[in-house]
Amino acid sequence: MNVNQMFRYLNIGLPDDIYRRKVAGDFCGAIRLIDRRLDMGNLPEPFRYSLIVQREICRRMPADYPYTREEALSVLREKVPDFTDEEFDRCVEEGKIGWIYVNGRMQFFNRFFASMCKTDPGFAVRAGVMLPGVESAVSSFGGKNRLDYCVHQIKEKGILKNRIRIRASVRMKDECFTPGVFVRVHLPIPAACEQQSDIVIEKMEPPCGKIAPQDALQRTICFEETMKENHSFSVVYSYVYTASYHDTEKMHGEGKQPDFFTQEEPPHIVFTPYIRELVGQLSGDIEDPMEKARRFYDYITQNMKYSFMPAYFNLEHIADSCARNCLGDCGVFSLLFLTMCRCAKIPACWQSGLTAEPDFCGAHDWVRFYVAPYGWLYADPSYGIAAVRNQNEERRKFYFGNLDAYRMAANRAFQAPFTIEKQHWRADPYDNQVGEMETETKGLEYDEFLCMKEVLMCEEM
Numbered sequence: 001m002n003v004n005q006m007f008r009y010l011n012i013g014l015p016d017d018i019y020r021r022k023v024a025g026d027f028c029g030a031i032r033l034i035d036r037r038l039d040m041g042n043l044p045e046p047f048r049y050s051l052i053v054q055r056e057i058c059r060r061m062p063a064d065y066p067y068t069r070e071e072a073l074s075v076l077r078e079k080v081p082d083f084t085d086e087e088f089d090r091c092v093e094e095g096k097i098g099w100i101y102v103n104g105r106m107q108f109f110n111r112f113f114a115s116m117c118k119t120d121p122g123f124a125v126r127a128g129v130m131l132p133g134v135e136s137a138v139s140s141f142g143g144k145n146r147l148d149y150c151v152h153q154i155k156e157k158g159i160l161k162n163r164i165r166i167r168a169s170v171r172m173k174d175e176c177f178t179p180g181v182f183v184r185v186h187l188p189i190p191a192a193c194e195q196q197s198d199i200v201i202e203k204m205e206p207p208c209g210k211i212a213p214q215d216a217l218q219r220t221i222c223f224e225e226t227m228k229e230n231h232s233f234s235v236v237y238s239y240v241y242t243a244s245y246h247d248t249e250k251m252h253g254e255g256k257q258p259d260f261f262t263q264e265e266p267p268h269i270v271f272t273p274y275i276r277e278l279v280g281q282l283s284g285d286i287e288d289p290m291e292k293a294r295r296f297y298d299y300i301t302q303n304m305k306y307s308f309m310p311a312y313f314n315l316e317h318i319a320d321s322c323a324r325n326c327l328g329d330c331g332v333f334s335l336l337f338l339t340m341c342r343c344a345k346i347p348a349c350w351q352s353g354l355t356a357e358p359d360f361c362g363a364h365d366w367v368r369f370y371v372a373p374y375g376w377l378y379a380d381p382s383y384g385i386a387a388v389r390n391q392n393e394e395r396r397k398f399y400f401g402n403l404d405a406y407r408m409a410a411n412r413a414f415q416a417p418f419t420i421e422k423q424h425w426r427a428d429p430y431d432n433q434v435g436e437m438e439t440e441t442k443g444l445e446y447d448e449f450l451c452m453k454e455v456l457m458c459e460e461m
Helices: 003-012 016-023 027-038 045-064 069-079 085-093 112-119 121-127 146-157 273-283 289-303 318-325 330-343 381-389 393-398
Strands: 099-102 105-108 159-172 181-188 196-205 220-227 233-244 348-357 360-371 375-379 407-411 436-439 449-460
Touching: 003 045, 016 027, 016 045, 027 045, 069 085, 069 105, 069 112, 112 121, 146 159, 146 233, 146 393, 159 181, 159 348, 159 436, 181 233, 196 220, 233 407, 273 289, 273 318, 273 330, 289 330, 289 360, 289 381, 318 330, 330 348, 330 360, 330 381, 348 449, 360 381, 360 449, 381 393
Parallel strands: none
Antiparallel strands: 099 105, 159 233, 159 449, 181 220, 181 436, 196 233, 348 360, 348 407, 360 375
């Protein structure tokens, strides 16, 4: 079995003795006990697969939490000199600064400062930091906020099209490169879907990349090369993105719902007891699938808080954890909404790729959901939550049923293999927005290669 498919068995869980070591941050001890179990010859295959994945998680997890308390305070005080110990403790207790135990000591999340700047406008002003990105809704267009302009245009005209050109590349870090090393590279490219047309691969370097079919679930260009010198692997592509308007406040589900895309997909799209209870409470006696989906969206956007997340490689029970912690990022919120829809027998599936504004390009995830007789609609809970932060109710409602016209969709399924499978661990075993690299002996982690993505053109048609 390909190692990346072993994640389907992740939620089998750990034996108690290994679990206690992992929670306490004794990752070396947990790995030692896992190795002892794996040496046993009579383990059921699903349990073995789960242990293999857990072993790799234990190896990787500490890197996401590099800061001691003193180091984390130093990061804060570099930008906010008067940040107090009491403020720090309060932020930890309020969940604004993530942490885990490492060898029994609290260690803090590597992206906590950026997360605070993104989600707390007052803190961002205090720190003098303005992060790029459409969710902060700071871009302007013709004197208007760009997203608000886009929303108004789509609602007024019923449709908005952008012709978009993007350049993306990956490159192994020089300190990781050895002459003569074989590399396999996967770069995401636009997939055929109802929003995207006129997809053209304009240039690739080197010119020998293998292009996946347009309907690939996770579409990529794959490069394979024995490298004499280190260099970038890049692609330039263009496409037309069409955003159509659906006035979901006037739409009501009618007729029999199909049963496709309503199943569980372990380890993260799982109907846990709490997910079932939450779906039941929010659904009440409602029969209309549109209204059910709206209630799920409203609950997430009005009750959840955005935070940057550790590597998805290291996360467990993503949808259920989000429901309990009320914290996540675009992919986490999307998985929760998707899981709740499926639990309520509303077909839902993953879609992801990039946001593609003229002055910003970033990884992003969202959801398609199906309501008869209208067909596929869209939901972006993360943008809905950003709209709440900006006190923009019109925009929050828009992202139930609709998307803006600044997107690139490369992936149509969560946890799907590439057309040419990656042989070793993926940096992200579930999704692909920025690219993957591997050698003959290992999959490269994100800190071993550089990713670049840039919007070269975004013109309204």
